[in-house]
Amino acid sequence: MTSADQPREPAATDGRLVRLGFTDIASAARNLRDPALLGAGDDPLFLDALAATADPDLALLGLVRLAEAAADRSVLLSTLASAKPFRDRILGVLGVSAALGDHLARHPDDWRSLVTYDVRDARPTPAYFHTVLAGALTGLRGDPALDALRVGYRRCLLSIAARDVCGSADEPTVAAELADLAGATLDAALDLVRREHPVEAEQCRLAVIGMGKCGGRELNYISDVDVVFVAEAPPGVSEGIAVAAANRLAGALMRACSATTVEGSIWEVDANLRPEGRNGPLTRTLASHLAYYERWAKTWEFQALLKARPVAGDAALGRKYMDSVSPMVWTAAGRENFVADVQAMRRRVVDSIPAREVAREVKLGPGGLRDIEFAVQLLQLVHGKSDPTLRRGSTLEALAALSAAGYVGRDDAAGLDAAYRFLRTLEHRIQLFRLRRTHLLPTDAGELRRIARSMGMRSDPVGELEKAWKQQTLEVRRLHEKLFYRPLLDAVARLKAGEQRLTAEAARARFEALGYADPAAAMRHLEALASGVSRRASIQRTLLPVMLSWFADSADPDAGLLAFRQVSDALGNTHWYLRLLRDSGAGASGAAAENMARVLASGRLAPDLLLRAPEAVAILGDGDGLRPRSRAALETEILAAVGRAPGPESAVQAARSVRRRELFRIVAADVLGRPAVDAIGRALTDVNAATLTGALRAAVDGFERERGPMPARIAIIAMGRFGGYEQGYGSDADVMFVYEPIEDVPEESAAKAAQRVCNEVRRLLQIPSTDPPLLIDADLRPEGRQGPLVRTLASYRAYYERWSKLWESQALLRADVTSGDADLGRRFLALVEPVRYPCGGIDDGQVREIRRMKARIEAERLPRGADPTTHTKLGRGGLADVEWVVQLLQLRHAHEVPALRVTGTRQGLAAARDAGLLDAHDARILDDAWVEATRVRNAVMIVRGRSSDSFPSDVRELGGVARLLGHASDETGSLLEEYRRVTRLARAVVERVFYGEDETSTGSR
Structure with missing residues (x-):
């Protein structure tokens, strides 16, 4: 039996409809049998074409509606059956856009625009758009003209959408065509407005400057069209009259595009990027624009001007405007706080997104389109002053220019290019369905399925789309952080002969623009870290791009980079240091490299502590390393070190070294946002108490080596913040000393020994050293600094019973035992109980x-x-x-x-x-x-x-x-x-x- 003799499955069985991608089988079967299709529903080629669409159900329903409305239905269906390119185009559009399906149902003759205009072999030009729109408006005024403008606009939009969904045009081409259509629409609307207002038309010259995506020729399907209006007075007309006339024309133009008629609206015309924003005049003369930009403009306004382009109205005036403002754009990077302003604006954009929408924001969210655009624009502004090749309005064109000139690595540029195309295509598909302005990834599974299929994802559309979306946003965030910094390394590293590299001058300019106060010093540090062919330099070149971004994100990036170099110089040849940073610096649990960069750039305290003991950097790579250690653990370590030391000074030096390391641990945890303020205070108190315990042991051991057994027991009472477990990083240790003679020891001998040991504790903790001192303040003792440093319990009792003042009762409220003889300390607290908690208040x-x-x-x-x-x-x-x-x-x-x-x-x-x-x-x-x-x-x-x-x-x-x-x-x-x-x-x-x-x-x- 030949293939022709094989039994053939009916064209529209339920099983086949499921395999073809239909989801509402009953509706699909009913629509395929609709009389308006004249039997086309039984054509296997037609069914296969429906299966290739993003949403076969939507495409079939749209075609039924079009066929029902078409006066030349038989011609439509015969063309559909005989012309595959047309069939793919019309069904492709109907399967992705319910809004364009509605348009074709209302204006069924517009299907012919997809036949007469060969979207595969030619590209719709601005001239084509002007011709279509002018033809639609011929002989019309008022509301009919506004309706005709909308119909003509969507007729043009059909040709763009058809090329888009059929793969005949890539994303940048589609975006450029949409911008060209917007410009032609603005021009047609302005012609219409001029006819409606002939007097004003004679009284002024008016140019419309496209801004944002319209100016950069990267427009969405539905987006506000950002513009700035420039006016000039023709000969014989005063400036005031000309500006007033231009205001009326500009306002009428905006309404002509944004007003809602029976044919809907086109898009909003947004003039808020003009000088002074919505509070400023709608139109200005060129001289007024220039005066504003020279004196008052903010950094973001020059960033916005990157994409400025004349799009409608008086072309000569538009060119004059561009020639005048462009030089100002390319000097903006020299403004004070330039980078901080750009970064702050990006943060404000992210912060303005409702929390429930951040994870679905294709445009504004982290890893979205704005991250790419801001990164590219910042690099353009930094280097465009000296490099004219970077002066491009389109994001992708600018990115390519940055890569060609060596400001961005080729692989990074390719990654951002791919991500930008994916995200923009995703944004287009989201908007096409209803032709509504949105940048949110839908949550509905059916909508996600349609979007995914329109982007070529078929086996598991929703799963593939969500996976690709997450991958792209993560890649954008990674490259966004890296983008500024890799070329800095290329400027100083020894690269292969002939490889493109950023010049040292450009690298210094980049450092300055990114907030480094001393670019020359930063370059020297970078050279020391990254130059050469050693394994150490190779690892540093891998780490530094992201570390430089962390430094630049701090208040003092110079200090962070300097400290990193100093630590690396001290530890760079050890076997574990670079391995620690490399292996835990890219998202691993330790994240040592990121932790180190954040801590070193936090200020002066952490680097000062770390540079005296660089090996403490290992704390940053330990998952539990940032958890403050207990008082018991600290005392055990310190007392063991004291016991091994040959003398009191070396013993306390060992204790102070432990304290320095623990201070660094606490500071690092604080900087990285781990403990609460109570935990910080207790941790600092525990460290100081353990150090004081070690110093007391060292002083007693030293006494006993020289003079024999210690004749007194000593307890140290913490006061003030020390007693309240509320110490800060710079706190002294407020204390009181109490002693008690050992049995059968004369009081005088015990007093002299106790005095000697307590003075030795203070001296040992304040000896000049590379370790931070722990200052002992005993001024809260009875009689203050005029009184004896150490007393017996009986002496304290006599003083408090006869001479105690109210302030001393208040000071004792925070007294607690911290070191020394615990039993003596407890008896001291019992002694002062009625002093600090007086009976009856x-x-x-x-x-x-x-x-x-x-x-x-x-x-x-x-x-x-x-x-x-x-x-x-x-x-x-x-x-x-x-x-x-x-x-x-x-x-x-x-x-x-x-x-x-x-x-x-x-x-x-x-x-x-x-x-x-x-x-x-x-x-x-x-x-x-x-x-x-x-x-x-x-x-x-x-x-x-x-x-x-x-x-x-x-x-x-x-x-x-x-x-x-x-x-x-x-x-x-x-x-x-x-x-x-x-x-x-x-x-x-x-x-x-x-x-x-x-x-x-x-x-x-």
């Missing part, structure tokens, strides 16, 4: 005394010139305000509320709230202020490398503090505003809760 006179003390401190101790609204310790709503509120409540009520007997400020606030002594709302406000002030103090220390209670005055340092606290480096204003807001609220609570209505205290303040 304190009386009104003592309350007034505390208030006067606080008011006097505010008046006398705030540094001269300090801003009381931003001083974190003594300022309004700062640390002292909150701490004095808690301490006053403890002095008054801790005797009856045991939960108040705590040394920490936040614990005291919580206890006062739970006991009903403080309103919950007030407690939360005070807690927020205390936390914020503590975070600011810590951040200032990390950035500056030295402690301060005020915000830095240096712009870079203030930017670093802002970044550590979760703001962008260029958002220091919002940081200060937020701090003032939080502390202002706290100060109001302090005024009410601490000072109350007491007239005496009010007067004293």
Whole structure:
């Protein structure tokens, strides 16, 4: 039996319809039998053509509607059957766009435009679009003309969409044709408006400048068409009359395109990129434009002008405008804060996306089209001043030029090109369905299936699309971060002969534009790190592109790069260092390279700590390395090191080395956003306590080597922030020393030994060294610095019973045992219990005394010139305000509320709230202020490398503090505003809760 004799499956069985891709089988079968198709539904070729469409159900329904409406139905169907190119085009459009299907149902004669215009062999030109639109408007005015403009526009859109979905035109060509159609539509609309307003037409010259995607010839199917209007007065007409006439014409032009008629609308004409935006005049003269750009324009406005192009109206005036503004565009990179402005604008775009939409934003989201466009535009602006080849409006043309000139690696450019084409095609397919302005990837499975099939994904359309989408966005993010930095390495590395490379001058310009204050020094560091053919240089060249991006994303990239070079010089020849960065620097669990870059660029403290012990960088590659160690573990390590040391000084040096390493661990964790402020305070307290324990052991061991057994037991009592487990990076250790003679030892001998050992502890911890000192402050002891450094329990008891002042009771609220003899320490705390928690609390006179003390401190101790609204310790709503509120409540009520007997400020606030002594709302406000002030103090220390209670005055340092606290480096204003807001609220609570209505205290303040 021959193939012709084989039994043939009916053309439209349910099984075949499923295999052909139909999803609504009943509707498909019914539509195939529709009388309007004149039996075409039984043609296997027709069914195969439907199967090739993005949505066979949609294509079939659209064809039935077209056939029902067509006056020449038989001609339509015979052409469909006999002409495969036409069949593919008409069904392809109907299968991807319900909106164009609606248009053909309303205007069935327009199917002929896909026959008479051979979309495979020719490309629709601007002249073609002008001809179609002019023909549609012939002899019409008013509303009929507006309807005809829309019909003509969609007739032209049919030819573009047909070439697009049939693969006859690639994405850049489609986008350029859409921009050309937009220009022709604007021109036709302007002609129509001029006919409607003949007087105004005579009174002015008007040029329409395309901006954004229209100007760059990369327009979407549905997008706002960004324009700027330029006007000039013809001879004999005053400038005022000309501008007024141009305003009326421009407004009428915008309405002609955006107004909704029975034929819908075309798109919005957006003139908000004009000088002063929507608040500025709609049209200006060329001189007015130039005056604005010379004096007032912001960085983003020059970025927008990259794509400017005359698209309609007076062509000569449009060319004159471009000749005048173009030179300004290519000097914009020299403006102050140029890169920061561009980066801030990109962040604002991302931040403006609703959280529920970020993951589906094709255009604006991370890894989307904007990432590519901003990266390319920034490089164009940086290098276009000296390299005219980069002055292109199209993103892909500019990217190709950047690659050809060596500013972007060829592989990177190819990756971005492919991603851009994919994302733009995806965006087009999303918009084509309803011809609506959207950039969101749908969530509906049917819509995703249609989009995926239109992009050639057939075996698992939805799965393939989602996988490709994720891959492309991840690749764009990777290349976006890398794009600026790889050519910098090419500029200094020894490359193969003849390979394209960025010049050293261009690399220095790039460094400067990206925020490096000393480009020459940055180049030297890069040369030292990346030059040569060694294994070390090769690994550095792999790591540096992304590390440079992390440095540049900080407030002080120069410091980060310098510190990286110094650490690399110290460790570069070790077998583990570069392996650690290479193997955990690209997304592995350790992420050592990224952690290191972030930490080194955070400020001066972390690099200072690391450079004294570069091996501590291993902490950054350990998954648990950033977790602060326990007090017990620290003491075990320190006491073991002290025990091995030959003398007290070397013993304490070993303890201080451990402290330095642990300080780096805590700083790194803080910079990378791991522990909360409470955990930081406790970790720093534990490190200092363990170090103090080691110093005490070393001092006792040294005494015993020289003089025999120690004749006294010693306990060290932590005070202030040390006792409250609230230490900061720059905190001293406030302590008191207490001793007790060993049995049968004379009091005098024990006192001399205790005095000697305690003085030795202070000396050992302050010996000049590469390690940061731990300063011991014992001024809170009885009689202050005039009193003996160390006392017995009996001496303390006698003093507190006879001479203790109220401030000493307040200071003892934060006393806790930290080191030495634990039993002696506990007995000391029992001794001072009635002093700090007086039976019956304190009386009104003592309350007034505390208030006067606080008011006097505010008046006398705030540094001269300090801003009381931003001083974190003594300022309004700062640390002292909150701490004095808690301490006053403890002095008054801790005797009856045991939960108040705590040394920490936040614990005291919580206890006062739970006991009903403080309103919950007030407690939360005070807690927020205390936390914020503590975070600011810590951040200032990390950035500056030295402690301060005020915000830095240096712009870079203030930017670093802002970044550590979760703001962008260029958002220091919002940081200060937020701090003032939080502390202002706290100060109001302090005024009410601490000072109350007491007239005496009010007067004293």
